[in-house]
Amino acid sequence: MRETDFIGGFAKGLRVIEAFGETKPRLTITDISRETGLDRATARRCLLTLAELGYAAYDGKFFELTPRILRLGHAYLSATPLPRLVQPYLDQLSEKVGQSASASVLDGTEIVYVARAAQKRVMSISLTAGSRLPAYCASMGRVLLAALPETEARAIIDASQRKANTPFTKTDPDILMAELSEVRRQGYALIDQELEIGLRSIALPLENARGRAVAALNIGTPAVHAAAQEMVERYLPAMREVQAALRPLLS
Template sequence: MFGAAVEAPRDIERPGDPEYMASLARGLAVLQYVAQRERPVSIAEASRALGFSRAAVRRCLYTLHQLGYVGHDLRGYSVRRKTTALGHPYLSLTAFAVRAQPLLDSLRDELGESCSLGVMEDDALCYVARSEASRIMAVGLKVGSTLPLYPTSMGRVLLAGRSHEEQDAYFARTQVRALTPHTIVDIPRLLVTIRRAAADGYALVDQELELGLRSIAVPVIDRGRVMAALNVGMSAARVSMDDVQARLLPALRRTAGLLRPA
């Protein structure tokens, strides 16, 4: 029903890893197996397919049934609608990126520069939509690419949307290093820059990620929170800082205002 067939896990126990919860891994494997079947599943069938004991499968299914993720009748076990909630954020983000693509294409055509849409994922900037200009940028970014948050315009906009406590915690666990001679690596200065971006409503980064690359980003706001960032990247030699703010920033803000999740 949902993707490829489940193979029997070979190393699901992982006895050498004290942080690993084998019982949770078994439960997720059972849930995935049931979700991928187009008919109800018996305990014996799941046990054979996954290589777990019948007792283990029974306990997993009992727990999943009590939590409302699977239903049970005389034919066996099948998933309930509650399982769709597990994938809803990902599916919503995917749909949002699909809807955003024509707007990015239009912005690219208007400005003649590459445009991107990004979100924060695991302390990194993740690109979810991108529209390339005819010029080839050396960074070679594409949908699914990830970059550090601190030296990027979108990353700073996304960090600017978090609380001061969350910003401090991010830098406490992040190794900041110079990617170019222009990269800001002083954390107090980075925090000032990020908090200024929150006040200004945009972040401008000049050759901190890669020499010759300049970018500007604005937040995409949903119900009062920053849920994504939209940026334009350009050659520092070709586009002046004045042009970035006078021509690109208004177009970015206009497009960001049109970007809203369903």
């Protein structure tokens, strides 16, 4: 892209929107400046513009996003057929195995949930369409990274803010690259309490007819429900049925 094609003000506004989240629903100008790296004057202008357009509310100190912001995410969910295609299969899979099932896509260093069928809450945070998790330590993230060329996957891992969420979290880039090689070999990823203590998950790629991974499918379960290797025997066959059924439908 040519430098003259880049609209800096628009990019700054998007950075401001992305600063808000489940743990940061209400932010001050100072908070936004710190979160985005923008100076206070720029952060203030962006926030007041969002408020003027109805995308944010302002009480004189704190800003918070309004429901109008959902139009931005809904535009993607409406434009892509993926969520509509996978949701019935997730519902059936979740009902069949008695656990939560999800589908996600890769976005930079994170995965974004595009569909979910929840049997019960398996994490301390609530996961819905639009939720994000770091790719390096999520089962669906490992599957999607493994589908990339090694140099590209390594660049994403290097760019990730790799932190040890639990004593089991793998953060060393070389170890993570070895994990991706194993995922490619076996065709699935198994995460044992790397995101959160007490949570295990198993994922595999959702590929189109040309063999390209367009998304990932996973089942997450409390660790007390199944040992790590039990998950392979208990859930993988049903997941592979969904994988095969969706293959001719995905573009």
